[in-house]
Amino acid sequence: MKSLGKILTISLVFCSGNAFAIDLGIPIACNYGIDCFIESYFDHIPEEGGYNDHTCGILSSDGHVSTDFKLLNHEQMKDGVNVVASDSGIIKYVRDGMSDISVKLIGEEAVRGRECGNGVVIQHPRGYITQYCHLKQNSIPVKKGDKIEKGQTIGEVGLSGISSFPFLEFTVTVNGKPVDPFTGEDPVTGEVEVACDSLDIYPLWDKQTEKNLGYISTALLSAGFAKRVPHAQGAREGKFGRETIGYDARLLVFWLDIFGIMEGDDLVMKIIDPDGKELSNDTRNFKQNRRHMFQFMGLKPESEHWPLGEYKGQIELLRKEAGYTEKVVEHEVIIDIIDPDAVVENTDDASQSDQ
Helix, strand or coil, X not given: CCCHHHCCCCCCCCCCCCCCCCCECCCECCCECXXXXXXXXXXXXCCCCCCXXXXXXXXXXXXXXXXXXXXXXXXXXXXXXXXXCCXXXXXXXXXCCCCCCCHHHHCHHHHCCCCCCEEEEEECXXXXXXXXXXXCCCCCCCCCCCEECCCCEEEEECCCCCCCCXXXXXXXXXXXXXXXXXXXXXXXXXXXXXXXXXXCCCCCECHHHHHHCCCCCCEEEEEEEECCXXXXXXXXXXXXXXXXEECCCCCEEEEEEEEEECCCCEEEEEEECCCCCEEEEEEXXXXXCEEEEEEEXXXXXXXXXXXXXXXXXXXXXXXXXXXXEEEEEEEEEEEEEECHHHHHHHHHHHHHHHC
């Protein structure tokens, strides 16, 4: 989303201000770096055709003027993750009632003019406005004109509007101009266009939030095993994360969902059987940056049945930096392949013994 016009048009008389007129807290009630991440930052290349986040990294897109806080999966959204006012102010606009459904399923035309989805806009002193998009349907407890305190709940993270994954799109403007809360505006000139490598910055976050929101370039969102070929949407909805896999499964598939792949990275995925034997080892080298990616590998049993026991899926993401290789992601998933008939028998025995 590139402008506030996608959710509303408001005529305001702005006062001149400075970068210290607002003191932003994190707008989402999550454990940053554990169960939520910033996947996309403000674009610091104003020209079309290129983009950089404020660190000169790849976590942005051309013309992006928001900060996107991404959840790990749809299950979090269903459980409820609060969106909170980043600073005190007055509610200027609310929209609710839009369904939480991926735009990939309904098409962008279905949300044309309502790309923000369910949203809240808050006016703050000296021309600052914050906007919160893609909130969960019927989760917004505030209304236009309400006075809001910093940290007060204004909704929950959802999947409304032009969204294919649960996330909060958080936008800050000052005197009508989008501004990156990680760099702020120049308090003398009011300039908001800041080069990605500039040291002359004035972050809008309060000190604790600025400290907590350390830059995370790459993170594994989720991973698991499945007994059929998975797809990204289903995995993100939790459909492949809790499967019971029997020894008669025709496929064993190991999958992952990750963001922040960089050009030159090597992604290594392995499946290891109960005896410690590598059943599959796949390395993929990336020729270009990938902001968000779903990947899987699978194999069939060598005989009629899989050997019973504990199987491991291992992930390594290797990045070459200044002449050495860094392991930026390392993760292991364990699953038991079982005899389904034995489980049924054991369950029956347990029921009889309880009687």
